[in-house]
Every structure is written in structure tokens, then in C-alpha cells.
Amino acid sequence: SQQGEEDPQALSIQEGENATMNCSYKTSINNLQWYRQNSGRGLVHLILIRSNEREKHSGRLRVTLDTSKKSSSLLITASRAADTASYFCATEPPAGTALIFGKGTTLSVSS
Amino acid sequence: DTGVSQDPRHKITKRGQNVTFRCDPISEHNRLYWYRQTLGQGPEFLTYFQNEAQLEKSRLLSDRFSAERPKGSFSTLEIQRTEQGDSAMYLCASSFGVANFYGYTFGSGTRLTVV
Numbered sequence: 001s002q003q004g005e006e007d008p009q010a011l012s013i014q015e016g017e018n019a020t021m022n023c024s025y026k027t028s029i030n031n032l033q034w035y036r037q038n039s040g041r042g043l044v045h046l047i048l049i050r051s052n053e054r055e056k057h058s059g060r061l062r063v064t065l066d067t068s069k070k071s072s073s074l075l076i077t078a079s080r081a082a083d084t085a086s087y088f089c090a091t092e093p094p095a096g097t098a099l100i101f102g103k104g105t106t107l108s109v110s111s
Numbered sequence: 112d113t114g115v116s117q118d119p120r121h122k123i124t125k126r127g128q129n130v131t132f133r134c135d136p137i138s139e140h141n142r143l144y145w146y147r148q149t150l151g152q153g154p155e156f157l158t159y160f161q162n163e164a165q166l167e168k169s170r171l172l173s174d175r176f177s178a179e180r181p182k183g184s185f186s187t188l189e190i191q192r193t194e195q196g197d198s199a200m201y202l203c204a205s206s207f208g209v210a211n212f213y214g215y216t217f218g219s220g221t222r223l224t225v226v
Contacts, residue, residue: 004153030209033214033215035214035215035217040200040222041219041220042115042202042204042217042218042219042220043154043202043204043215043217044217045213045214045215045216048212048213048214088153088154092209096209097159097166097167098144098156098159098167099144099156099215100156101146101153101154101155101156102153103151103152103153104152104153
């Protein structure tokens with residue numbers, strides 16, 4: 001089953017622009033994580049935000065979490081062509097069992 | 112340690128055949144996960160191990176699927192009597208405990224095509 005729903009499903013922007021992806025989920029969580037997947041490859045962990053945190057930064061990434069709305073957003077600033085990939089949010093249930101992934105947002109950055 | 116390794120990278124098999132995939136996690140990681148991913152979808156959870164114990168199995172894991180992690184090291188995922196619907200990317204990941212800052216480390220996956 002998939003808990004997260006990313007929005008939009010696809011996003012096309014120009015290099016230098018910011019990209020914002022949203023994730024909504026249904027049940028309580030320990031933490032929410034974002035992963036990137038280049039075509040045909042495995043996923044790469046980007047950032048983790050715990051349920052008691054509201055915002056986190058890592059380089060050009062900014063993640064927010066609103067547990068009252070059960071939603072998160074990932075902002076990539078000053079995007080580059082190399083950011084072209086699929087981005088997935090994943091939630092960890094309170095029992096600490098395996099991550100549940102959403103369907104992903106496909107980001108295309110053109111130069 | 113070069114990360115999570117999966118073997119083979121690609122597997123083409125005829126319907127009805129059995130296949131086995133192998134995953135070698137990062138040696139310090141005590142948790143190992145199997146996911147399945149079809150085109151345009153996110154990874155779907157199959158099963159996970161903590162050390163050698165299989166702690167959870169998804170409803171997706173029918174009785175044709177079996178996974179092992181002997182001695183808490185590498186893991187194998189076997190699919191018996193493969194069906195065309197089993198065609199997918201099978202992803203393995205490992206982690207050290209839960210709520211870990213570094214999240215999961217994924218392998219590059221095994222792409223299965225059932226013809």
C-alpha cells in the first residue's frame with residue numbers, strides 16, 4: 001500500500017528556478033523522508049524530518065512538515081539540470097516499521 | 112564498504128520459472144528491506160528483516176515469494192512459478208535501526224522481466 005501522495009505528478013522548470021513538491025499522508029508518523037531516484041536506478045536519501053520538527057534545511061533543499069494537515073513540502077532552490085529525477089516522500093509509521101512511499105513527482109529541469 | 116549490492120542487475124525469465132535475487136547490505140546495518148517498483152510508481156514494501164528475523168511481510172508477498180537473511184548478513188528473495196505480473200524492479204535497502212538521520216541506503220535494484 002502507498003500512504004503518501006505527491007503533487008504535482010510531473011513538474012517542468014528552467015535551470016535556476018525553484019521547484020516545490022508536496023506530499024500528503026494519511027496516518028501518524030515518526031518521521032517523513034524524501035528520496036531522489038534517477039531513471040532506472042536505486043533511490044538516494046535526501047533529508048529526514050521528524051514529527052516534532054517543522055522545517056529543515058540541507059544545502060539547496062528545504063523541507064517543511066505540518067502534522068496537523070498531514071502534509072510536507074520539498075523545495076529545491078536554484079535548480080540545475082542534474083536535479084532532473086523522480087522525487088518520493090516516505091513516511092515511517094509510529095511502530096518504527098518499514099517506510100511507506102508515495103507515487104512520486106517527476107522533475108524535469110531544462111537548461 | 113561500497114554500499115548495498117544487488118545481483119543480478121537484470122533477469123529475464125520465462126513464465127513459470129523460479130528466480131532468486133541476492134542483496135548484500137552495508138555490513139554495519141542491522142535492518143534489510145525488500146521493495147518492488149513498477150513503472151511510474153513508488154516502491155511498494157514487501158518485507159523486512161532485523162538481523163536474521165523477518166519482522167514484517169506485506170500482503171503483496173504471496174506464497175510464491177520467500178525471503179531469507181541467514182546469519183543476519185546477505186538476503187535472498189525467491190519468486191517461484193513466476194507470472195507476468197511479477198515483472199518489476201526489485202529494490203533492496205538497508206539501515207541502522209529506525210528513525211535514522213541517514214535514512215535507507217538502496218541498491219541499484221534487480222529488474223525482472225517475465226516473458
